[in-house]
Amino acid sequence: MHIDPFILIAQIINFLVLVYLLKRFLYDRIVETMNIRENGIAERMSEIERLKDEALASVATCEARKHDIEEHADEMLNQAKLAAEKEKARLMEQVREEVAHAQHRWLETLDREKAAFLEDLRKRAGTYVFETIRQVLADLADEELENRIVQSFVRRLSSLEPQEKALLKKALDMPEPVIRVKSAFELDQGLKRPIEEALRPLLGVEGEIVYELNGHTGAGIELMAHGYKLSWSIDDYIESLQEKFLQIL
Amino acid sequence: MEILRLNQISPDQVILWQWGFVKITATLIYTWLVMAILVLGAWLVTRRLSTGPRRSLWQGVLEVVVISIRDQICEICHEDPGPYTAFVGSLFLFIGMSNFLIIFPGYVAPTSSLATTSALAICVFLAVPIYGISRQGIGPYVKEYFQPTFIFFPFHVMGEFTRTLALAIRLFGNIMSHDKIIGILLAVTPLFFPIVMHALGLLIGMVQAYIFSILAMVYIASAVQAHEEGEPANKGST
Numbered sequence A: 001m002h003i004d005p006f007i008l009i010a011q012i013i014n015f016l017v018l019v020y021l022l023k024r025f026l027y028d029r030i031v032e033t034m035n036i037r038e039n040g041i042a043e044r045m046s047e048i049e050r051l052k053d054e055a056l057a058s059v060a061t062c063e064a065r066k067h068d069i070e071e072h073a074d075e076m077l078n079q080a081k082l083a084a085e086k087e088k089a090r091l092m093e094q095v096r097e098e099v100a101h102a103q104h105r106w107l108e109t110l111d112r113e114k115a116a117f118l119e120d121l122r123k124r125a126g127t128y129v130f131e132t133i134r135q136v137l138a139d140l141a142d143e144e145l146e147n148r149i150v151q152s153f154v155r156r157l158s159s160l161e162p163q164e165k166a167l168l169k170k171a172l173d174m175p176e177p178v179i180r181v182k183s184a185f186e187l188d189q190g191l192k193r194p195i196e197e198a199l200r201p202l203l204g205v206e207g208e209i210v211y212e213l214n215g216h217t218g219a220g221i222e223l224m225a226h227g228y229k230l231s232w233s234i235d236d237y238i239e240s241l242q243e244k245f246l247q248i249l
Numbered sequence B: 001m002e003i004l005r006l007n008q009i010s011p012d013q014v015i016l017w018q019w020g021f022v023k024i025t026a027t028l029i030y031t032w033l034v035m036a037i038l039v040l041g042a043w044l045v046t047r048r049l050s051t052g053p054r055r056s057l058w059q060g061v062l063e064v065v066v067i068s069i070r071d072q073i074c075e076i077c078h079e080d081p082g083p084y085t086a087f088v089g090s091l092f093l094f095i096g097m098s099n100f101l102i103i104f105p106g107y108v109a110p111t112s113s114l115a116t117t118s119a120l121a122i123c124v125f126l127a128v129p130i131y132g133i134s135r136q137g138i139g140p141y142v143k144e145y146f147q148p149t150f151i152f153f154p155f156h157v158m159g160e161f162t163r164t165l166a167l168a169i170r171l172f173g174n175i176m177s178h179d180k181i182i183g184i185l186l187a188v189t190p191l192f193f194p195i196v197m198h199a200l201g202l203l204i205g206m207v208q209a210y211i212f213s214i215l216a217m218v219y220i221a222s223a224v225q226a227h228e229e230g231e232p233a234n235k236g237s238t
Helices: A003-069 A073-140 A143-158 A162-171 A188-202 A234-248 B025-045 B057-077 B083-104 B114-136 B139-144 B150-188 B193-229
Strands: A176-181 A208-213 A220-225 A227-231 B017-018 B022-025
Touching: A003 A073, A003 B022, A003 B025, A003 B057, A003 B083, A003 B114, A073 A234, A143 A162, A143 A188, A143 A227, A162 A188, A162 A227, A176 A188, A176 B025, A188 A208, A227 A234, B022 B083, B025 B057, B025 B083, B025 B114, B057 B083, B057 B193, B083 B114, B083 B150, B083 B193, B114 B139, B114 B150, B114 B193, B139 B150, B150 B193
Parallel strands: A176 A208
Antiparallel strands: A176 A220, A220 A227, B017 B022
8 A cells, every 4th residue: 555755744744743742741740740739649648647647656655554543543543542630630720729719719708708797787887876875865865965075074064174274264254255165055044154153253243155056066055155065965975985886897 | 346446455555736846645635634633632632631539531641651661571571661752652642533534534554664663673773773783882782693603594584574564564455454344244134233343443553553553663672682692583564
């Protein structure tokens, strides 16, 4: 069969061109792509192997640790129990101390409150006792008592110490001296007379005696002369007694 | 009754344009068509290649094709298929695509032209010493022709020519005869028989592409490995 030499040469050239083009556009690109992918896969595989080795190493470490823990579990448990017992004892002791301290403070507070309460009770009791005494004396005050009071006052005037007497005289040493006699009850002439008899020698003729009724003096008589004051009252005794009582408390 | 049209015997006979020595025949047109399909297809697919695990369907197809070609080469030469992939792979793809397109009516495979198969065989004939010399050097390569004694030199040379001729004739004969068989059978069997024959033709075409490229690789491998093995390579032709 006839072979056209031009067709033969043209086909050889065509084939060589095809080889070149396919090498350029197919084989090289595909092979390069596959190599890149294979390298990537190889890298990933090596990474996976590395991670696997690390994981196996970790597992081995964990296993060893677990084995070690299992071996020492009883010992660690006993140590933990002992430590827990010690801690429990320490905490109990601490609680006990705190309770004792709190109890002590509470008892102290209770004692203080008790003492304060008793103190207050005593004061109130004393106050009520003296109030009651005053009330009883006020209720019992009658003419006889008033007479006794006046007599006691006059007796006191008479038995003044020289110094006090000097002070009284000094207070009355003026042209028209006035002595004010204050009493809680009305003084009749019978009661005024002993007072005047006791005062007149001190007051002289020109002096004047003024009688005033004053509820504040209590069951007693009070004398006032230009800055000098002399009084006798049952309240004085009661107040004195109350002061002594409070001092004792 | 016309049993065979002219182009069913050989597309070389269909001259579309001629200017003196230069002529454009159906063989060249169909060859360029096959080349265009292969190159454009490869270019379109390999424009955007993915290096990751996810890739397009066509990239996968081309990767399978290239890997298969490289595996086949590797099985024969037992070394890196890189230097031979382009040549042997192009032989397979060109012949395979040429034979595959016969399913389209009006298409005539360029491989049914003796000029085409001869051209491919000549390429193989030239590639064998080129690969052999580039690997072994010219001295050892030429020395192989005188093994085991100088008396074998003419037989070796004759073997080179005959196997090249066999390559060309085998491919041409198979593809051309397929068309011829279809033409003859159409005269005696009606209707569906051409479809069956087309299917058979596809099978024959693929087998021939495989045989041609495998034989080419075997010849190249024998030239490359003869020196390394220290004995004459298998230079027999099938």
